[in-house]
Amino acid sequence: MSDQLVGGIEPPYYTVVFTSVRTEDDPAYAPTAERMHQLVQDVPGFLGYESARTPGGIGITVGYFRDEEAIAAWRANADHQDVMRRGRADWYERYSVHVGKVERSYGFERG
Amino acid sequence: MSDQLVGGIEPPYYTVVFTSVRTEDDPAYAPTAERMHQLVQDVPGFLGYESARTPGGIGITVGYFRDEEAIAAWRANADHQDVMRRGRADWYERYSVHVGKVERSYGFERG
Numbered sequence: 153m154s155d156q157l158v159g160g161i162e163p164p165y166y167t168v169v170f171t172s173v174r175t176e177d178d179p180a181y182a183p184t185a186e187r188m189h190q191l192v193q194d195v196p197g198f199l200g201y202e203s204a205r206t207p208g209g210i211g212i213t214v215g216y217f218r219d220e221e222a223i224a225a226w227r228a229n230a231d232h233q234d235v236m237r238r239g240r241a242d243w244y245e246r247y248s249v250h251v252g253k254v255e256r257s258y259g260f261e262r263g
Numbered sequence: 264m265s266d267q268l269v270g271g272i273e274p275p276y277y278t279v280v281f282t283s284v285r286t287e288d289d290p291a292y293a294p295t296a297e298r299m300h301q302l303v304q305d306v307p308g309f310l311g312y313e314s315a316r317t318p319g320g321i322g323i324t325v326g327y328f329r330d331e332e333a334i335a336a337w338r339a340n341a342d343h344q345d346v347m348r349r350g351r352a353d354w355y356e357r358y359s360v361h362v363g364k365v366e367r368s369y370g371f372e373r374g
Binding site for chain 1: 268282286313316318320351355358359361364366367370
């Protein structure tokens with residue numbers, strides 16, 4: 153992860169924007185998040201993700217998927233479903249999810 | 264800003280996902296970003312934004328707009344265009360922009 157950006161994907165594709173406010177810090181959160189980041193790699197049509205969190209502020213994770221089928225497959229994953237329940241029970245004060253179809257993207261890289 | 268999330272917008276609307284890696288810290292960056300966050304409020308069809316940055320890592324800003332016209336109006340803003348040039352010249356190692364049309368969104372709030 154670190155400072156890699158997802159770019160150069162040919163549209164159309166989908167962005168799943170997940171924004172969240174956490175509850176108190178829970179030591180189980182980080183390893184679970186890392187496990188999910190590994191698990192999603194196996195979903196056919198998963199193209200990448202980025203994640204950022206301002207300390208004490210909000211977090212934003214963007215998942216990139218080729219099509220709606222790929223998003224549905226990830227949502228249906230049983231391990232992911234368990235973790236989503238755990239998230240609502242323990243880890244998040246609130247979150248929002250916005251699923252967008254990308255027809256246009258561009259980027260910049262310092263020469 | 265702080266820990267407010269954008270939610271509850273009736274689809275369709277657009278997300279503009281801006282992911283970036285900064286160059287060295289520049290004291291001019293934060294006040295300019297804040298000025299842009301104020302300026303964009305005046306764009307008809309602007310619905311909100313969220314921003315997060317992992318210290319030493321990537322930043323993600325999501326802008327929410329009602330339609331393509333609102334996005335185009337913001338891109339065409341002369342002050343914003345100056346700042347985008349300044350961003351490429353000084354502030355960003357690289358960035359990516361993904362414009363998505365949202366047909367589906369949902370959220371969670373702790374009871």
